[in-house]
Amino acid sequence: MNPGIIGQAAGLFTVTNIDDILILSLFFAQGAGRPGSARRIVLGQYLGFAGILAVAVAAAYGATFLPEPALPYLGLLPLALGVKAARQAWSGRNGEDEDGDRAGDGGPGALEVAAVTFANGGDNIGVYVPVFATAGVGAMSGYVVVFLALVAVWCGAGRFFATRPLVARALSRWGHVLLPLVLIALGLLILIEGGAFGL
Template identity: 35%
Template sequence: MSRIGAAFTEGIIAFTATNIDDIIILLLFFSQINVYFRRRHIVFGYYLGLTVIILASLPGYFGGLIVPREWIGLLGLLPIAIGIKQLLSREKETPQVQAVTSELEYDKSGNPILSFLTSILSPQTYKVAAVAVANGGDNISIYIPLFAGSQLASLGIIIAVFFLMLGVWCAIAYLLTRQPTIAYMLTRYGQPLVPFVLIGLGLFIMYERGTFNLLFPAQT
């Protein structure tokens, strides 16, 4: 197999193996789309999160900064904080807020550049990015040795495959939510469950990475 083919294959396998669970998270996000939470917030947020993870993994290419799993697990605090905030503010949204947001969306639709920039700078985008980074934080420990064993051209191909595969992931998750049965289930039952899913995700991330041992060392 050629070097390009090998890098392409490695990129697909690495992304698929480390991002299967993101399909579920994307499904939940796409099921929450409304007047103030748009598809572009989800897509931009996940691409921003993937960019952060790739940048954090690049030291592996330059010779090896190894991030301890226990410290990576601290990223689990991000979805926990977002989930708790959603629980506390669930009943605080008013029609006035939604009306203002709707007006802003209408204004932005007349100016694609403004809409693009505003979406990138939106707090909604950063919330999605925070969840993406937290859920994919452990991927750093996989990407570091993957990048470390690659030449510059292969590294570029692998990163390009990651970005392409994320687009495929977003498309699959969105199309699944367009199925009537799935859309109904997610719309009816997904909204109340999202904060608890985020909190559970954060706790699982911290548990699986051994972060609780870091925070609460065993007494000997």
């Protein structure tokens, strides 16, 4: 693989995904001490990012699964998850859903993480499409491989920050408040920046 492509892909991934480290840290803090939680978070991050890449690659070849005017409405996903998390934190149910069932064995579920990752990546799609469209098949494959490798690095960084004693104490104390706030703010930001609902 061309070293120039590796560097370009790493830079593009870093610039477009820097905000994911905070969200991943909050997810890892929420799942701390719960068996299987880290695996679900990593799986969800990969599912969500694979969805972003699939849409970007398809769009680079001319397919449009998501028309551009629909992208801002992806903000409804983290907004809804943030409202749900806020209700759970407010009622003190500690992860119980409306039916009183726990998602898996505690902590965030893979589909929840995937939904937030995909929604947060709506703007990434807009950046990746022109790059992929002009890169050619070989270079685009290089971008995809580097991106998928860096998802693992991002998950490791999120977990690292969530387990630092000072950060872990803060997230343990305030994470139940921060996660809903971050998800709601992210949802609103996506909606407003994209001009959804005429905002």
